[in-house]
Amino acid sequence: MLTIGKLSKTAGVKVPTIRYYEEIGLLPEAERSAGNQRLYGTATMDRLSFIRHARDLGFTLEAIRDLLSLSDTPDQSCAAADQIAKAQLVAVRDRLVRLRALEVELERMIVQCAQGTIADCRVIKVLGNHDLCSHEHNQKDQAVQ
Amino acid sequence: MLTIGKLSKTAGVKVPTIRYYEEIGLLPEAERSAGNQRLYGTATMDRLSFIRHARDLGFTLEAIRDLLSLSDTPDQSCAAADQIAKAQLVAVRDRLVRLRALEVELERMIVQCAQGTIADCRVIKVLGNHDLCSHEHNQKDQAVQ
DNA sequence: CTTAATGTCTCTAGCAACTAGAGGTTCAAG
DNA sequence: CTTGAACCTCTAGTTGCTAGAGACATTAAG
8 A cells, every 4th residue: 555655756746736636536535544644556556647647648637537437437439538539639739830830930039139129129029019920820819838 | 098898809808808917017007087997098009919929929927027027128138038038939849849749649549549449448548558658758747738 | 868788897706737835643763 | 752754634826817796887779
């Protein structure tokens, strides 16, 4: 049986985050020692690794909750899991497109900065005037995280 | 003079967001009409467009606050603005690298999904077992937004 | 001139996904 | 037996907004 600290180290998830996952029901309530400390077995370890890995891949906790409930009922078709992963891929590609556009524009801003005073600083100018930025990032777009 | 609604439409920033920016001091306190409604001139319009554009480029509100205070004192060197933009570029590139890795892994997961049952679903398996994922996304990495 | 619809006001609370801190208890090593 | 690390619960804070309640302002139509 692992204490929360050991589990934290092994899974690469911080201690308060583990407690948080328990609180929101992503992890089951842990067994407790005589002194009320949480104890974990390999099942929770696996579940936590799953969560960790999915978080690395950018899945939201909600999506992870769905994936976990799917994996708890292994007899059904995996179409739903596939669907979640595909939606995630679409989101990732969308962010990629936008980030590449940002990269290009930031490069342009920086390269053209003449190292003069703020008064003719390209960075400030481009931010202040959308027309100066040759790139097509729609003003209606949301910021890319 | 524009009402907050017109400003919102023109700048592409939602009404509550404008009030929020005022609250946190990114925008100055607005003039008021006889009936206590906010009124804006072109100066605030420009400032809001600046903020909007910088948010599009992924700058945090803190970075934007710095950029704005720089642009308020146009006589100094633009090195600081350049610095902020460069840091932003580094962050963007970092996110790009991680997102590309995620894209590759998600593609692999999905392609290999045999449309069978959950029991042999590639998506679930890869998430549950880090060794199955041929890609090098360090378990210590943070999730990419 | 009145009425209705829309716009605006303030205020509080909520979202994701944690993180930080206070103040107290338990455990393992020496 | 003591010390110090690890653990407990609880509350509050983070970022960048968004949603809703209940009240007042403004505008367009009849």
